[in-house]
Amino acid sequence: MTSLRGKTLFVGNFIRRRCVIDSRETVVKKTNSFLSQKADLGLLNKLQANFQNRRPYFQFLSASILSSCVLYFIQKKRYTSANIDAYFWNDLGLRLGNALNLRAECAQGPGMRARFNFIADIVEQAQPAVVFLEVVKGNERYGPKQRASGSGFIVRSDGLILTNAHVVAGASRVQVCLNDGEKVQGVVQAVDQVCDLATVKVQRSNLPTLPLGKSSEVRPGEWVVALGSPFNLQKTVTAGIVSNPGRETMGNLTKSPPMIQHDAIINVGNSGGPLINLDGEAIGINTMTLTSGISFALPADLAVDFLNRAKRVEGKFPKPAPKRHYVGLGVMSLTPDLQMNLKKMAPNFPTNVEQGIVIGSVYVGSPAHQAGLVPTDVITHINGKVVTSTSDYFKAIETGEKITLQIARSTGVFKVSIVPEDVD
Secondary structure (H helix, E strand, O other): OHHHHHHHHHHHHHHHHHHHHHHHHHHHHHHHHHHHHHOOHHHHHHHHHHHHOOOOHHHHOOHHHHHHHHHHHHHHHHOOHHHHHHHHHHHHHHHHHHHHOHHHHHHOOHHHHHHHOHHHHHHHHHHHHEEEEEEEEOOOOOOOOEEEEEEEEEEEOOOEEEEOHHHHOOEEEEEEEOOOOOEEEEEEEEEEOOOOEEEEEEOOOOOOOOOEOOHHHOOOOOEEEEEEOHHHOOOEEEEEEEEEEEEOOOOOOOOOOOEEEEOOOOOOOOOOOEEEOOOOOEEEEEEEEEEOOEEEEEEHHHHHHHHHHHHOOOOOOOOOOOOEEEOOEEEEEOOHHHHHHHHHHOOOOOOOOOOOEEEEEEOOOOHHHHOOOOOOOEEEEEOOEEOOOHHHHHHHHOOOOOEEEEEEEOOEEEEEEEOOEEEO
């Protein structure tokens, strides 16, 4: 067997040497002409050096050039040179164009980008279904607002969004920013604190979706892409590989499922965003990171099971309540008795007003607080109209449009404009 293999190798090398040696002058001549037309002197010099070098000629030749030499060697035994030139060199030109111009094509840039930017192609396909979530937790009216943010992705075209439970748990308000920039109110539907998954519903239709893949088929070393909004930086893309598709989690919950460990960088705000494969499928939901290069995503198979369970309770949640408008003021109608007491007790109370409403409190962080209003200020006019009772104030802010308040203070009279804030 060894002898036969050695003989075959010897014969093959002999044939290749003989074809190249006998065809060298003609091939070099035609190649010079072809490459000169292409103005690629670097490739021309390299090819000439390979032909003239006394080392095995075929060692430096591409398969396309070598096969052309072999074909030319055979053809010239059967036809005259004129007949060969009639059709053979056109074919050789195509072969040389494919084999020798690869470097020139890559150097141009767009050719290489089209060949190798597979991650950009996947991002273009998946990004329209990824959303940014702005969450308000706690009581907005009676204390500082606790704001948080996260990511999610649309799994159903009628507006069903999948995210992490820890992103929306306890939320008094969820605002969803779609890929096109539109902001819509979302309603938290199903929440599973153990699996750390939740769904949010928006009243929209025909939305782009991201399909869920089979995380059970994920292999170590696969390319993955993480999409989301770390630190409120929307439409952020990072990439990496799967480190371990079934890492036992290190959380405190006893029923925490195995997660997909990967090295795509994720940060605060990536939670709930998709981890996608090169087929454009979400194979995981990014959940946590230990340090740079050690990140974890909940497997898509777990999400499929959660969505099936959530579907059974869908529709049993209330629809979004009508929006209310919040300025951040506690007000009272200015009565003669109140006016008399304030003149005695409040040094900032204006002495030259006879009607209006008195600001009793201003909530920190509210639009009124940002406008510089303080307790004991008196609102005498709203949008140019005289104010006589608190009902005038509440009617004015019901529309949610900008209002102009005329304020009386001990230091004088001035106007401020305020845009009420929408709250649930």
